Amino acid sequence: MKDYALASKYRCPKYIIGYTGFIPTLNFRYGKSYGRSADDSMCEFSENLRRLKEGRQNKERMYRASTAPKMRPLRQEDEVNRVLKEYEEKCKFSAKEISPDCPPIAGYTGHIPKVKGNEESLSQRYNIVVKRGLNLLKQEREKRGALQKVHSKITDVVKEQEQPYRSKDSQ
Incomplete structure (x- = not known):
């Protein structure tokens, strides 16, 4: 695991010395000091919050897309089918031998x-x-x-x- 205490981006915030209150996701971390394990726990907590926020935003986008009004087509379906058939006839595969x-x-x-x-x-x-x-x-x-x-x-x-x-x- 990366040591966030040394990274300048994730500098350990100032903790109150002697504070033994609740730190989210501090799940029995062994082998590290309280400050480093608290920093790791806070980084995990903020990452989980970010993922949850992104998931919520994705759900909102999906809901907006599903409730958007249906757009009317510019061309009639039979006209589109006719043009597609013409294109298909024009671009048919023709077997050519390489001489x-x-x-x-x-x-x-x-x-x-x-x-x-x-x-x-x-x-x-x-x-x-x-x-x-x-x-x-x-x-x-x-x-x-x-x-x-x-x-x-x-x-x-x-x-x-x-x-x-x-x-x-x-x-």
Whole structure:
């Protein structure tokens, strides 16, 4: 605990020598002289009073805010909804692919695909590393697209083979 007797801001007020009356919050303090323990007790008491006063003021502010008259809106609700919908339509997310020809601006701190934080990528220019990473991503996507096309063709052929043979009588 801080020794308030030495702090200039909390100088111990002049007590009457021999006074043994009531001192608020003097709760069995051991190891200090009467003057220092009385000073600590008075500091605690004034701190508690300050907190209580702040709490009372907060309650008064809340009451004033709840009893304040309701303000009328400047715009109608349907007009506000219309403007919000227009804004939402205007600012919809559009998925844009990053091309290797035009990499992100230097200083971009987001994720760059296929770029690992190893010494090889850290020792090169940002623009070169980003272009290489985006080229690798583009090649991977092209390979994946080609594989998906082949897969769809194979599944189509397999489905055709699985169709039961029709007899000439059923035709």
